[in-house]
Every structure is written in C-alpha cells, then in structure tokens.
Amino acid sequence: MTIAHPPKPDTALWVYAHPRRDSLNDRLLQAGTKALAQRYEVTVSDLYAQGFDPVLSERDLGDLADRPGNIAELAGDAYANGRLPADVREEQAKLAAAELLVVQFPLWWYGPPAILKGWFDRVLTSGFAYDDTDPELGVPRRYGDGGLVGRKALVVVTAGEDERSIGPRGISGDLDSLLFPITHGVLWYVGIEALDLHVVHDADSLGAEGVEEQVDRLVARLDGVAGERPRLFRRLRDGEYAGTRALREDLLPGRTDLGIHLADRG
C-alpha cells in the first residue's frame, strides 16, 4: 500500500484559527510552537493572518469553473490538472510535508470557526486527501486510509464552558461527540490519526494565573506528543462495516452512539 504523500520526518504543521493577538489562543500558539520546535521543524498556517478565504467556489476550479457537475469532484479534477488556486496548493504542500498536524481553534457554536471549516472544504480535495475505490482493495481510500495516511493530529480547542457542561451528559453534548465530524469525519477520513483532544475549559474566565497554567499544560503535552498513541477509529478496509456500510451487527450490538466507531487501542 503506497502512501500518496510521505511526510517529512520531524516536520509539523500548526493550523491556527483565532483572530486576536494577545488572546489566550495567541499565548497557546506562541508557547506551543516554541515547545514543538524543540523536536520538529514547525510551519504555521495562521489563517486569519494569511487572510485565508474559506469559501469553496468556482475560483477553486481553474479552467473547470462553471462546468456542470459536483463542485467537490471538479476540485479533484482541478487538483489532478494542477489548476487549484495558489493558496490551496500552498496549504496542500505544507500538509503533505507534515508528519504531525496541530489544529488549534476556539469552539464557536460547537464547531470550528468558519475560516477553519473552509480550510477543510478547500484544501482537502479529492485526489489529494482521499480517493475513489482502490481496484486492489475493493474499497474507497477513506476512513483510516487515503492521501494523508501515516500522520498524527492534535486538536487543541478552547471552550468558554466548564468541563461538566461539555463533558459526558453535559447540556452542550460531550466534546468528543461534538468534534467527531473533525476527528473522524475529516481527519480519520483522510487517514490522519487524532490524538486525544487537548481541551482548555473556562477559557473566558481563567485569569492571569489560569492562563499560565494552561500554557504550561499545553507545553508539557507537546513535550511528550511524539510518544503518544492515537485514538484509532475503525478502518473501512477491515471489514467491520462490510456490505452495508453500517457496523456489523455482531459488534457492540444495540449501540448507536458515535463511540461505536472507536477501535480498541490494544
């Protein structure tokens, strides 16, 4: 099984989606990238600073603009033809090189800010990040496979809410489920293995001392990140969703929560 884009060892990409300097997120970014630079060559995609345009549109299609069809499929064709816009190609090159991906954002409306959602929408094109059915495997190159296999990702998220509001049975829904569309739907879909979420709770009420504690906690996490084991989901190609694309009835029978898609770590 070939890896479409073999990462460069000890190279990291830090994708950052917060608008404000001198914010908690800015502190975490500065301290985090510095800590990571002890071991990795770190590239930062500071989406606000770059003025990244998150809106997937005809502009993404090069000479295929306005051609009938599905825009995501056409973007895949534009990738194949080398006609994606320069900003997308640049992000793809950074991502292709990175062995470790850090994605940092404040939780807005229980998801990523639009500028980050649009980075997924525009950068992770067909052909680059995932692919149609592999003739040899008989299944699509998705969910634990794909163009970006062999990478790990750390999601760093700040939330105004406390640990209980956004924990299991919390009124906002537990954060692992709320971010399943990213950890599983985006990252795992293209072959990237997400580590446990790094969550900063009560982000708007930490106080100066609390901020320092959170900075230290992130730095400590990053110091050990190379040795961390990811939270693997089940792979499409392993046959556990055989036939119907629903989880086989003999596996965790009766359960319908998102947790059924986690594989054992053993």
Added chain:
Amino acid sequence: MTIAHPPKPDTALWVYAHPRRDSLNDRLLQAGTKALAQRYEVTVSDLYAQGFDPVLSERDLGDLADRPGNIAELAGDAYANGRLPADVREEQAKLAAAELLVVQFPLWWYGPPAILKGWFDRVLTSGFAYDDTDPELGVPRRYGDGGLVGRKALVVVTAGEDERSIGPRGISGDLDSLLFPITHGVLWYVGIEALDLHVVHDADSLGAEGVEEQVDRLVARLDGVAGERPRLFRRLRDGEYAGTRALREDLLPGRTDLGIHLADRG
C-alpha cells in the same frame, strides 16, 4: 417571559448555502421557496449570491475593534450599541421577522459549508440571539430560551452518502449526531425548535428522475410543515441539568450518547 424578537406570523427565512446554479440544491431551493410561498412570505438569504463574508473579525466590532477581550462578547456589545456591520444587521432583521427558518446546505466534511458556519458565527450575536443569566430565572437565556424563541426550523441537507453509511451505526456516524451542533448547539441554544431533518441521500447519483422525486418529496414536506411538531430538546430552565450542567443522574442513567438531550414529544 418576554420574547425578544416576536416573529411576524406566516413569514419565513430560507438560508441557502450552495455555490452552483443548475445543481440539485438549486432545484430544491427554487421548488421549495415556491411551495413555501403558498402560505408564507418568504425571504431568501442566498449566501453565495450575496457574497456573504463568513469570517468573524474585528470588522464586526465597529468602534470596539481592537479593544481587548473576547471577540464574541465584544460583538454582543457592538450589537447593543447598534454598531454591527450592515450585512450582519440585515441578516438579523430577516431572522427576527421570520416565524419559520429553513436552512439548506450540502453536507461538506460532515458539517455545513464554511459560508453557512460563518453566518452562525457572525449573525447570532450575544444580546440578539442569547443572553446572560436572567435575574428572575436564575439561569442563562440559552437552550430552549433566548432571543429567537417561538420559531421553528427545518434543516434541508443533501449528502453524497447513502442512508446506511450515514444512518445509525453507519460508518460516517448518524446524521442526527453529526448535525447536533446545529440542531441543538445553534438552533436550540437560541430558542429555535428544529423539525426532523430533511435529508436527500445519494445526492450525486440521483439521475434526472431521482432529482424530480426529491423535489416532489421536499414540496410535499413543505406543504405540511406548518403542522409539524418539532423535535424538542431538554430546556436548561426546567431543572434537568440542575447544579452541575450535566443531566441529572436519575434521568436515563448510564447513557452518554447525544440522544439523552431529547425531550419527550408527549
């Protein structure tokens, strides 16, 4: 309990987030708004056609730009001072008037396109859509309460995947859970009651006849939408999350899936 923005009876806002004319989504929009116009005065927010900017930034803050603090809180202050940008004020006015909200989008990376996510990020400011603790109630005006209470919403979503892939136990996660950040985290948070999702599966492979069937199905749904009962979630103010903000231990003990937040329809 006052309603901050009483809706105008028989007024609907259709928020549309798809880039392409002559697409399945365009067909659903055209037929859907026409059907709805039999009963409602319909306004359309066609986010791509409007060139809506989804990036919440200093520009949203008026004269509070670059002031230290949390950008969402500052946007709430800008709302209170009448200093939000014109495009946001216009969307807020449309939403404030509408009794029924339709939100239509293609599922991209298991969530809304960035242009729609940013509509939530920018339009649903503090003060307008939700509020801090009510002194009389002793709880925040959120989750089943808030500035937009008294409204219903229909989420219309097209997905390339089949019903099984994205159903209960489906490899992509079930769509009700994947869109919980919208139905619960956005809509219910600000007091809007979501109806059952309207999902068009296999959206990229319907063929001409399949498209007509889906158009008819949406029209039929909209013909009866005024009489539909919403899928209510639990209200923060009802005491079921008392004290800890986690669901009381005597309610559905042991369960941690997102379904625990649904209230009985009875």
